[in-house]
Amino acid sequence: MLRAATRGSALARWQTAHIAELLGRAADVEPLLVATSGDRLADEPISAIGGKGVFVKEVQAAVLDGRADIAVHSAKDLPAATPEGLVIAAVPLRADPRDALVGCRLADLPEGALVATGSARRRVQLRGLRPDLRFAELRGNIGTRLAKAADFDAVVIAQAALERLGEHPPVVDVLSCETMVPQVGQGALAVECREDDHQVRALLAAIEDPTTRRAVDAERAFLAALGGDCTLPAGAHAHVEGDTLAMRAVLADGIDGRCHTVVGEGEDGEALGQELAGKLLQAVAR
CATH class of the missing domain: 3.30.160.40 (Porphobilinogen deaminase, C-terminal domain)
Incomplete structure (x- = not known):
């Protein structure tokens, strides 16, 4: 039995199940659901509550203290430095790295349209393409953001997340990586384990x-x-x-x-x- 630390969102649980399938151990991977500070403070801008690490620190801690054997992350959530004692043991085949506008195509957004996103990266690039656009803060899991999409002219979501959850909104405009450069690691998963756990490292090497x-x-x-x-x-x-x-x-x-x-x-x-x-x-x- 492998214990896999993960966030509790539908997307995070899908990712953990996907890793289990890749390992051929779908019945032998037990999720350990961990609430992160990013999840608990879902109404606060990420920059105000600690940056990229807010979605991973508690998940990593569960592996370091022995409650879990592996941690499954969206690679885009990981800070560049891996905590001492952990190693990124596997990065499986990447899904679509692109961003998508949901609700309206970029070319069809009206003058002064209101676009919702919690990402400063997305805002500055969209503003460079359309200086007339206005922006609103939007955080939460994929279901929450899709449910609120009708309140705005468009919302921005990672295309990989839509595909993984089988979501097919009526209007989706997938933006090329040249039009909007993605977040570091977007579309990829990263699986961490303890650095000295050679048995688990050998298992994870098979899905790299x-x-x-x-x-x-x-x-x-x-x-x-x-x-x-x-x-x-x-x-x-x-x-x-x-x-x-x-x-x-x-x-x-x-x-x-x-x-x-x-x-x-x-x-x-x-x-x-x-x-x-x-x-x-x-x-x-x-």
């Missing part, structure tokens, strides 16, 4: 997708170079072309500031992530 891991590690190197738990509006998306990594990254100098974008290629993902982060920090400083 090397291409996805290479891309996600490059994106996480970008995040680390920005400061590890960056609250600035930033995103990065990497993909493998042959033996080469190609990455597009974005950073804005504040929630209402100018959005800067860079692209690059290289074989060393860590070096590429650091290089693009350095270029964007220089652009923001200027």
Whole structure:
């Protein structure tokens, strides 16, 4: 029996069940539901309650103290630094990394339309495309956000989340990674275990997708170079072309500031992530 620490949302439980299926142990993985500070403070902006780590710290703690054997995360929720004693033992095949507008297509949004999202990254990029847009804060699980979609002209949701939960809203406009650069790790899952638990590490190695891991590690190197738990509006998306990594990254100098974008290629993902982060920090400083 593997005990898997996870958040209690429908999406988090789907992700844990998916990992169990990949392992071929669907009947042998017991979820341990953990309430995180991000879940308890669902009405507060993420930047106000601690940044990226608010959805993972309590889940990681359950593995470190022995209540669970593994922790299943959305990779986009992880800060760049892994806590001492843990290791990201598997990054399976990535789902769709793109963002989607639900309720109205981008080209059809009326002048001054109200778009709901809790992500500063999404806001600055949409504002760059449509300076006339207005924004409202929106957090909560996927069901909550979809239920509130009618209160706005559009809401922004990760396409992978819609697909994983089998949600098919009447109007969905999936935005390319060139139009809106995704969050670091978006669409990917990350499974952590204790660093010294070699038996579990061996089990998880079987579900690793090397291409996805290479891309996600490059994106996480970008995040680390920005400061590890960056609250600035930033995103990065990497993909493998042959033996080469190609990455597009974005950073804005504040929630209402100018959005800067860079692209690059290289074989060393860590070096590429650091290089693009350095270029964007220089652009923001200027």
